[in-house]
Amino acid sequence: MSHPPFSPAQARAARLRIGLTPEQVTAALAQLGVRRPVDAVTAWESGAVAPSEGELFALADALWCPVPTLMALRPRSLREHRLARGLSAERLALRIGMPVPDYVRTEADHRWSGTDVQTVLLADALGLEPDELVRVIGRAGELDGLLRQAVEGRWKQHTASLARLVDAPERGVARALRTLHQEYARFGERYRGHLVARSDDARLKEIATERAGWLRALPDRFLHLVGHGTGPPPS
CATH class of the missing domain: 1.10.1200 (Non-ribosomal Peptide Synthetase Peptidyl Carrier Protein; Chain A)
Structure with a gap:
């Protein structure tokens, strides 16, 4: 899976807002179960490397900021709305009662194939209003x-x-x-x-x-x- 949307500038700004050094961010990430060297944090902030989904979620927690802040965009696609909620594909699939491979394929193909019940559960899990839901699932x-x-x-x-x-x-x-x-x-x-x-x-x-x-x-x-x-x- 490709890296999620990520703004190096927003990540650096979020760190500076709460007065943490890259070393302190690394320590905070380790407490969250994500062990990365200091070089990884500086690489994210420089734009040399983008974090994975799990790293993005942990970084947002470490920096005390919402995930969408680090994404620096208004969620529009199904994947972006999921990321904004800090949900992995596996966790969201479980919540809506859809096999994980089917859900992953849905995101990749940008084609929603869920049942009516799964659609309602998706809207609830992602906090989507009906008009947003219609656009997000391509209907x-x-x-x-x-x-x-x-x-x-x-x-x-x-x-x-x-x-x-x-x-x-x-x-x-x-x-x-x-x-x-x-x-x-x-x-x-x-x-x-x-x-x-x-x-x-x-x-x-x-x-x-x-x-x-x-x-x-x-x-x-x-x-x-x-x-x-x-x-x-x-x-």
């Missing part, structure tokens, strides 16, 4: 596809699938889909109204552009309506 395209089918056709038949996908109560999902279906239908009503009135092409294009923008924002709008949005609903 954003599935969400968008299901939502478009729902607003363009019979939304009720998609309620259960969408509720499972975003881990939300079916009643709340049904309310959201009803609202979205009505909003989408109004675009069609406006468009047909202007066709009957023989409005100019500019007005028809304007409505079509508005609808295209609404569809692009559809996943965020849906997540907001079911109570998983992180900000105001799209206009």
Whole structure:
């Protein structure tokens, strides 16, 4: 497995913030069961070598700082979220009830193949909100596809699938889909109204552009309506 994301500058800054020497960091690592020479600590800080996952977790403990600080990034992938929680692949696989080789393959292939139960356990283990979960396990395209089918056709038949996908109560999902279906239908009503009135092409294009923008924002709008949005609903 490749080395985890690591910022030498952040590691050095974290050490200096608590006033430790490289020798003291080495001693702290040894107390945590990770025995490395002083040269290893200085090599990490210089960027000559990157720590392994286990070394990263131990270094964060030794420096009294969160793992994401040493990663110097906002976790986006499944592996990055796992690392940010200080979990080994084996430990996370155990928590979600997935064979370790299957989980490791999931990270390597960037393709989530877990069951619904494993997906819920994954979200809990990594502290992921439903909208984050959808992005992390690569199902954003599935969400968008299901939502478009729902607003363009019979939304009720998609309620259960969408509720499972975003881990939300079916009643709340049904309310959201009803609202979205009505909003989408109004675009069609406006468009047909202007066709009957023989409005100019500019007005028809304007409505079509508005609808295209609404569809692009559809996943965020849906997540907001079911109570998983992180900000105001799209206009």
